Amino acid sequence: MxxxxxxxxxxxxxxxxxxxxxxxxxxxxxxxxxxxxxxxxxxxxxxxxxxxxxxxxxxxxxxxxxxxxxxxxxxxxxxxxxxxxxxxxxxxxxxxxxxxxxxxxxxxxxxxxxxxxxxxxxxxxxxxxxxxxxxxxxxxxxxxxxxxxxxxxxxxxxxxxxxxxxxxxxxxxxxxxxxxxxxxxxxxxxxxxxxxxxxxxxxxxxxxxxxxxxxxxxxxxxxxxxxxxxxxxxxxxxxxxxxxxGDDRVSFSDRIDKVATAPVLGPLLFLGVMWLVFQVTTTVAAPIQDFFDTLFSGPVTDGALAGFAALGLTGSWIEGLVVSGLIAGVGMLLTFVPLMALMFILLALLEDSGYLARAAVVTDRLMRVIGLPGKAFLPLVVGFGCNVPAISATRILGDGRQRLLTALLVPFTSCTARLTVFVLVSTVFFGPWAGTVVFAMYVASILLIVGTGVLLRRTLWRAMGSEPLVIDLPPYQLPTLRLTAAVTWTRLQGFLRTASGIIVATVCAVWLLQSIPAHGGGFGEVEVEDSVYGVAAQAITPVFQPAGFAQWQTTSALVVGFVAKEAVISSWAQTYALDEPEGDDPGSLGERIMADFTQSSGGHPIPAALAFMVFLLAYTPCVATLAAQVREIGWRWTGFGIALQLAIAWGLAVVVFQVGSLWW
Amino acid sequence: MNAFTLADAPLATPLTLAEVPEAHARHLSRLGLRPGAAFSVLRRSTGGGRIVSVAGSRVALGRALLRGVRVEAAQ
The missing domain is CATH 3.40.50.300 (P-loop containing nucleotide triphosphate hydrolases)
Structure with a gap:
């Protein structure tokens, strides 16, 4: 001093x-x-x-x-x-x-x-x-x-x-x-x-x-x-x-900025930083998530089952509620915690160090296409790993409308949970072309973001985004542990407060609906097909007739996918009463899906499968994303987002199937 | 008088801000970029913008803005 x-x-x-x-x-x-x-x-x-x-x-x-x-x-x-x-x-x-x-x-x-x-x-x-x-x-x-x-x-x-x-x-x-x-x-x-x-x-x-x-x-x-x-x-x-x-001399920050905002090196450095963020939110977070997942589906569930057995309650509805509802719900919530914590730490580091302002400069021109400032790039990149932290990452945007628009676009980024379904479906239907088809889904995801962004810009936010880039570049500084930890903890608390209720309640609701018999029989003793849930799925099914995948098993999987995309494959396996496939081999589940798609599409399984994947890409990613959205943009806009996603998903799926079935 | 737009302004030269687009005048003035302010252009940035130095701080300006900002070489 x-x-x-x-x-x-x-x-x-x-x-x-x-x-x-x-x-x-x-x-x-x-x-x-x-x-x-x-x-x-x-x-x-x-x-x-x-x-x-x-x-x-x-x-x-x-x-x-x-x-x-x-x-x-x-x-x-x-x-x-x-x-x-x-x-x-x-x-x-x-x-x-x-x-x-x-x-x-x-x-x-x-x-x-x-x-x-x-x-x-x-x-x-x-x-x-x-x-x-x-x-x-x-x-x-x-x-x-x-x-x-x-x-x-x-x-x-x-x-x-x-x-x-x-x-x-x-x-x-x-x-x-x-x-x-x-x-x-x-x-x-x-x-x-x-x-x-x-x-x-x-x-x-x-x-x-x-x-x-x-x-x-x-x-x-x-x-x-x-x-x-x-x-x-x-x-x-x-x-x-x-x-x-004082005097205005060339500072340490200026020397870094020579690279960080340079016409060619700037974007390269930015891509490097984004690659790191993406790696941390996927590769680093994955084993921690797996740990929680295994812990809850393994020891915790086993312990609870043993406890109910000791009390003589095996097979009772209380056991179902606790094991399939509460434990599954809390387990799902906890798998997101390490991911969110990592994301919040990265955000705090990027903000506190001063790099975020540079990233905004580097990506500004590109993001202008959809009327968003350069900073909006970060949540969208994170979205390709997981939509949930991406929604929270919209916080880096100062302007409320830009935050809202970005939060509405994030669900169209193809997260890794959707990838597992894409891989299964494209392996079944496209064999050697599976890789290309999965890649095409990522391209489709980017086009969806740009398309929806332009659409919303032209309709709801006409006045927005005309402001040219004018941004202060603060001097770089070393982030402090104390501030990073405080910001991370505060944001994590906020996420848990809002998300926990929504996630656990939804998981419990799905369990409940799957346990209530529609045509008689004991509570919790019916097959999914005969439950209220199964009957409802069958009722919705005709909606997908023009998209070529109107079978209740697939509809049921999509409804479960509303809770989490990870659950789509296990839902298919459950409703077809088959084992979930191990590794890359779709096995007999693949044969059943192929047969059903062929039937429901009237002999055009390929466009029906494409339509299904497009629908899966565009509709609501998962309940945790919704919970994060509620926290950031409120119930009303979250509801608008769901309607928008469903409308776009259904419309695109129908177009893909109708046009595709002219060729295949 | 040696006047030009910011798009044509030389780098690392003392400049005086002469005129800014009215729509952005308030926004720019908050960062010290008011008519009459002394500043200099440090470098071009990604996407064709400029990074300027004004009153000891660094401000990035987008390409869309440059043609509307008139500057003069400092006396």
Whole structure:
């Protein structure tokens, strides 16, 4: 830290608080009001003071938030919005981490929320606002402070990135800066936990006093002139607070960027990074997933069965519910946990290191085709491994509409669970051409994403995506273990909270429907064909007549595939009452499928099989993906997504079969 | 007056921002790119954009924007 920066300077009051006596109507009757209905629904509880962190993107705001609150945080969408706000407890105060914003003139839903929370209702504002400001980019960071200071609000400016500023030769005088801005200024380094005590003292002092008088800002008529006034004010504050403005030399980050954003090398590096992400979310995660899978289908199930046998309940409905419902459901949920944890760690590393902004630059031109920014590439790549973490990865997108569109496109990426079904079906129907057909499914997946993206762009989101790329490239930095772990844990908790109920409930519901007899017989003692589930599958079956695969066994497999694609093959095996095939040899199951497809398609099994694979590719991937979608985009849009997927899947399957059966 | 668009601006030369497309003026000004601001173009980026250096920070600008931004060689 530069010796000229004095963290303790902040505790001194700025000159702005001297004149707090005027305008009594705008003053709080007590320094700690208790009416934060929205802000305090979690955190330190109602009645506790609410402190809000605001700051430009990349200002180190979330790092500070994590440093102040530790693990006691909740992350969730702000009620009625898709904007994520973290709440935490900091010394018995509620701390809010508001979305990154450059100014209070909103250009995005995130910024709009920040403005609304800070300004809309005078009785429901935070008690104190900490403007997290990047010391290395002070002029840019202080624009927000200039706007907040126009309102009657307790403000503290927290200077971050002091180390980066120091390396650039920037030296700041926090006393002078504090005097110029009219509020306390604290220099800190949240990554190394320096200056946090000084911030604590400054906040406590400030909360014990009245809000300072707003800076006068009644100069100008229009927005541009007002903005100009603010820029002038900011420039004066920076001038006053800078002992040395530093120099703009070629930095370490510039040297990396020479490769990372170069026309040819940039994409190559990006592909390398994406390959690593893909590898980790598939190859590395697979053995851990297998472990949980084996644990639950093996020892845990066996233990439960033995337990029920000891109680004399073998074959009872309770045994069925616990073993086929609860244990199977929880087991499925847990197989996703290591995968999600790895994904969240990778995301945090990419974000925190600064590489994500470069990746956005590299892929920008390509992604513009479907109206999404370059960053949207990452969730789509991850989707080819597994859709569930991919949906959560849409979080890297700042704009709510872009997040929504990406979350609706992710289910069309062909995940590895679908691959197993593709391999079986294409081995049965296409023999030596199986590899080519599977490859074609991946091409079809990409075309589906582009096609659906363009379709949604042209219809629902006409206004979106016209913004050209303008993105700040923060300096590279080493990610810190603490922040990565905190972010990963918070996101994982969020996933488990939402997904666990949906996944376990769905698995139990399928078991229940398969156990209820449709035409008499005991509960849990019927064949699938005679259960409510089997009868329902038979009822739906005619829908697939024009697509050439209208047999109830296949429909049943597709319905189970709604829960998880891994279950499609085992469902076929179960309904045909055959053993599940081992390895690549489809065996007798293949013969049965071939025979049924030939029959249902009226002698055109090849186009029927293609139609089936296209349907499988495009319809809802699995219940865990839906659970992740509900968490990210809410029930309504998840429902829209399901309808969209089913419509596209059915339409394409029919086209493939009808056109295909003209040739084969 | 030595004026050109950002698409034709030389690399590693001190420049002054003269005019930005009105639709993007607010967005750019947040990152310090206001008319009158001193900056320089560091390099071309993937996809034909530019990376500029302004007030100590680095900003990537997409290709679609370049023709609409007018710059002058700094005095």
């Amino acid at each position: 530069s010796s000229e920066v004095r963290p303790d300077a902040a505790v001194d009051a700025g000159p702005g608080r001297d004149g707090a006596e005027d305008k009594p109507s705008a003053r709080r009757s007590a320094p700690v009001p208790s009416c934060h209905s929205a802000a305090a629904n979690t955190g330190a509880g109602a009645g506790a003071p609410v402190v809000a962190l605001i700051g430009t993107p990349n200002s180190g705001k979330s790092t500070l938030f994590n440093a102040l609150t530790g693990a006691r945080i909740t992350v969730g969408n702000w009620p009625g919005t898709t904007v994520e706000v973290s709440r935490g407890v900091w010394s018995s105060r509620t701390l809010l981490d508001l979305p990154g914003a450059y100014s209070l003139d909103p250009l995005s839903p995130d910024e709009e929320l920040t403005r609304d929370l800070l300004l809309s209702d005078p009785d429901d504002r935070p008690d104190l606002v900490i403007v997290v400001s990047d010391a290395a980019n002070l002029a840019r960071s202080l624009y927000l402070a200039s706007q907040v200071r126009e309102h009657r609000q307790r403000v503290i400016v927290a200077l971050t990135m002091i180390d980066v500023a120091h390396r650039r030769g920037i030296e700041l005088d926090t006393y002078a800066l504090s005097a110029a801005i009219g509020c306390p200024v604290v220099a800190l380094d949240p990554r190394r936990r320096e200056g946090l005590a000084a911030l604590e003292t400054a906040v406590a002092t400030s909360l014990g006093e009245d809000a300072p008088r707003p800076r006068s800002h009644d100069c100008c008529a229009d927005d541009l002139a007002r903005a100009d006034e603010r820029f002038t004010w900011v420039a004066a504050a920076v001038e006053a607070g800078s002992l040395n403005p």
